Amino acid sequence: MNKKTLLVVLTLFVVSALLAACAPAAAPTPSSVTLTFYYPVAVPGPITQIIDGYITKFEQQNPSIKVNAVLSGGYPDTLTKIETTIKGGGTPPDVAVMLSTDLYSLVDSNAIQPLDDYVNAAGGSSYTSDFYPAFLANSNYQGHIWSLPFQRSTPVLYYNKDLFTAAGLDPSHGPANYQEMAADAQKLTKTDASGNTTTWGLEISSDGIPYWLFQSFVIGGGTNVVGSAPNQVTFDTPQVAQALQDFADLSAKDKVMPTGILQWANMPNDFVNGKAAMIWHSSGSLANILKQAKFNVGVSYTVGEKGYGAPTGGGNIYMLKGIPADHQAAAWKFIQFMTSADIQADWSINTGYIPGRKSSMDTQAMKDYIAKTPQAGVAPQGLQYAGAELAAHDNAQIQKALGDAVQAVLTGKSTPADALKAAQQQADQILSAFKN
Amino acid sequence: MxxxxxxxxxxxxxxxxxxxxxxxxxxxxxxxxxxxxxxxxxxxxxxxxSLFLQNQAVQQPQFTGFGNYTALFQDPTFNQVIVNTVIYVLATVPLSIFLALILALLLNQKIRALGLYRLAFFYPTILPMVSAATIWLFMYTPGYGLVNVFIEFFHIPSQNWLGDPNLALLALIILGIWKQTGYFMIFYLAGLQGLPYDIFEAASLDGASAIQSTRYLTFPLLAGTTLFVTTIAVVNAFETVDQIYIMTGGGPNNATAMLLFNLWQTLFSFLDNGQASAISVILIIVLLIFTVTNFLYTERRDAYE
Incomplete structure (x- = not known):
């Protein structure tokens, strides 16, 4: 082959490859709509498989709609991807699962659209009343409803019933308030001959998002750190300081908890290995803990000085702004399907998330599941004690300000009053840029 | 013609x-x-x-001059980030270079199972930092982690390495040194093997001891390698981010937050484009000053030789 032929052959090859790349794969039927759905993963398990199952079911019910489900990493990755796409002028996905507390950030960056018209058409308040009010708390802003609960959770208290019995405690229920919890932990803490602790009474993690479990102390103390508007927070109050003192006392004064910052990921291991008799962790860890524990596991509510209390957590389902009109109607159908009683019940059984709606608890699948694993019924019951999770404008910075204060006190670097005052000042400065 | x-x-x-x-x-x-x-x-x-305000409160860029920079230097967290970064650079760079040189000198001799030793010390380099950080995260676990089991052998009580603000940065420094020393060792080994044999032979004929020829011949002759390795080490130290993300998230209370991590957090978590740009500029300037100084110094040395 001479040079010229080679050149011709190569050119032909490149051109045909380019043509092949440009050719449309398969022309979609004119009436069909293809939705893009982003969802992050925050719990272990075959999540993609479960979601794909829902999508197949949805597509069977709605033959004109195709859903392209994209596993979008963790929550922060999903938010970053969407914010970057919008800033760069690209087309965002049609539907996405993001943290319920991302609401103000998403509204501020003009990324999402309200669902009012669709919700009203579906029955308005009679439609929304089936969702747990604690979960809907992060959906309303400026008189609009912006999202529906999809994968929600709260922290719960897991306790080792066998160790409770051995320590002479009643294993039928967990502690009712902070004082009881500290006293129980005292009885449960065991040391060996040389003075090393072999079993800790209690472990509460404080890395990653320390403000979240700390909110249990605050809400259980009868107050909250969330302000009356998204440009306000109430960190610097005597009640919040007391809650933080209580958290720190568990290791510094009572010595029923290891010192320093404890890691979220280590808590379930320590619990199932009997190294900790009680832990606070997400309700979403239940399936994993029950699978691994070789003792009787009790589930109860997290507590503060005045009794039970916990923040909510987890992700809601949002519709993105700037998508075509035919996509919007299809997206709403998909949102309705994903938040329906059956899907929410199934999602709960498979992951440990709390169903977003009350009627999920009445489905046969859920009833059978709770009959088999009564512990799964605890977290939904506890929603009556739940308060709003910390959410404000510039949320990541606000949550970090409170988290830093919590860590400073837990590591003995600051007093609750000083740390919370500094956090409040920092938050006030950030929030002063927002009008409401 | x-x-x-x-x-x-x-x-x-x-x-x-x-x-x-x-x-x-x-x-x-x-x-x-x-x-x-x-x-x-x-x-x-x-x-x-970096000259524009653009964050969650200000969606459309607004000119602010050096406002982002002033805000940064007034922020106590950013000041701590600078201090942490400087400590990390000053601790990891000289220590890993020194250890790498010692290891290279030891492994440049004819000893048994030489390849095995070289592999063992080079091994951490092959691991991706994310995997290494995950392994060390487990090793630092309070109570039953390998590091705690090891120190308890010497009757030192178990420590919460990553959960104690006084130890967390040290824990990252130890990981940093472990991870990169083997890499620098390879450069020194290559440097050592390229040294002219006749000079050492002449020195030994003149009665120089092993220590003397190492001190007065090996070290000066390896100066070029040292400069090269120092540059890499300093840039590495400033670019520390994976292990912070995996192991501490910058905590406890910002005790392990360093420049690149802070940049990542400001941009992708706080969505503050203006301030993140300002941090990038600071990082670029610091690294530029270092590289240019290093380069000029090398040029001058070459001119003398």
Whole structure:
């Protein structure tokens, strides 16, 4: 082959490859709509498989709609991807699962659209009343409803019933308030001959998002750190300081908890290995803990000085702004399907998330599941004690300000009053840029 | 030949000369294009962006001059980030270079199972940092982690390495040194094997001891390697981010937050483009000053030699 032929052959090859790349794969039927759905993963398990199952079911019910489900990493990755796409002028996905507390950030960056018209058409308040009010708390802003609960959770208290019995405690229920919890932990803490602790009474993690479990102390103390508007927070109050003192006392004064910052990921291991008799962790860890524990596991509510209390957590389902009109109607159908009683019940059984709606608890699948694993019924019951999770404008910075204060006190670097005052000042400065 | 009249060919020759002069530029143009698009343009763009306020409160960029920089230096967290970064650089750079040199000297001898030792010390380099950080996260676990089991053997009580603000940065420094020492060792080994044998032979004939020839011959002759390794080590130290993300998230209470991590957090978590650009500019300037100083110093040394 001479040079010229080679050149011709190569050119032909490149051109045909380019043509092949440009050719449309398969022309979609004119009436069909293809939705893009982003969802992050925050719990272990075959999540993609479960979601794909829902999508197949949805597509069977709605033959004109195709859903392209994209596993979008963790929550922060999903938010970053969407914010970057919008800033760069690209087309965002049609539907996405993001943290319920991302609401103000998403509204501020003009990324999402309200669902009012669709919700009203579906029955308005009679439609929304089936969702747990604690979960809907992060959906309303400026008189609009912006999202529906999809994968929600709260922290719960897991306790080792066998160790409770051995320590002479009643294993039928967990502690009712902070004082009881500290006293129980005292009885449960065991040391060996040389003075090393072999079993800790209690472990509460404080890395990653320390403000979240700390909110249990605050809400259980009868107050909250969330302000009356998204440009306000109430960190610097005597009640919040007391809650933080209580958290720190568990290791510094009572010595029923290891010192320093404890890691979220280590808590379930320590619990199932009997190294900790009680832990606070997400309700979403239940399936994993029950699978691994070789003792009787009790589930109860997290507590503060005045009794039970916990923040909510987890992700809601949002519709993105700037998508075509035919996509919007299809997206709403998909949102309705994903938040329906059956899907929410199934999602709960498979992951440990709390169903977003009350009627999920009445489905046969859920009833059978709770009959088999009564512990799964605890977290939904506890929603009556739940308060709003910390959410404000510039949320990541606000949550970090409170988290830093919590860590400073837990590591003995600051007093609750000083740390919370500094956090409040920092938050006030950030929030002063927002009008409401 | 030289007497041949030049006129008929002059035009052709001149054209050839222009072509010859253009050729080098033509050859480096792909590289130049790459540098311009992926280094020069982003650098200028990030400097431009750093002069604008653009964050969650201000969605449309607003000119603020050096406002982002003033805000940064007034922020106690950022000041702590600078202090942490400086401590990390000062601790990891000299220590890992020193250890790498010692290891290279030891492994440059004829000993049994030499390849095994070299592999063992080089091994951490092969691991991706994310995997290494995950392994060390487990090793630092309070109570039953390997590091705690080891120190308890010496009757030191178990420590919450990553959960104690006084130990967390040290824990990251230890990981950093462990991870990169083997890499620097390879450069020193290569340097050692390239040293002229005759000089050492002459020294030993003159009665120099092993220590003397190491001190007065090996070290000075390896100065070039040291400069190269130092540059890599300093850049590495400033670019520490994976292990912070995996192991501490910058905590407890910002005790392990360093420059690149802080940059990542400001941009991707706080969505603050203006301030993140300002941090990038600071990072670029610091690394530029270091690299240029290093470069000028090397040039001067070469001129002397």
């Amino acid at each position: 030289r007497l041949r009249p030049r006129t008929p060919n002059a035009k052709k020759e001149r054209r050839f000369r222009i072509g010859a002069a253009a050729l080098p530029y033509l050859l480096i143009s792909p590289t130049l294009l790459f540098v311009a698009v992926f280094t020069l343009f982003p650098t200028l763009r990030v400097f431009y962006d």
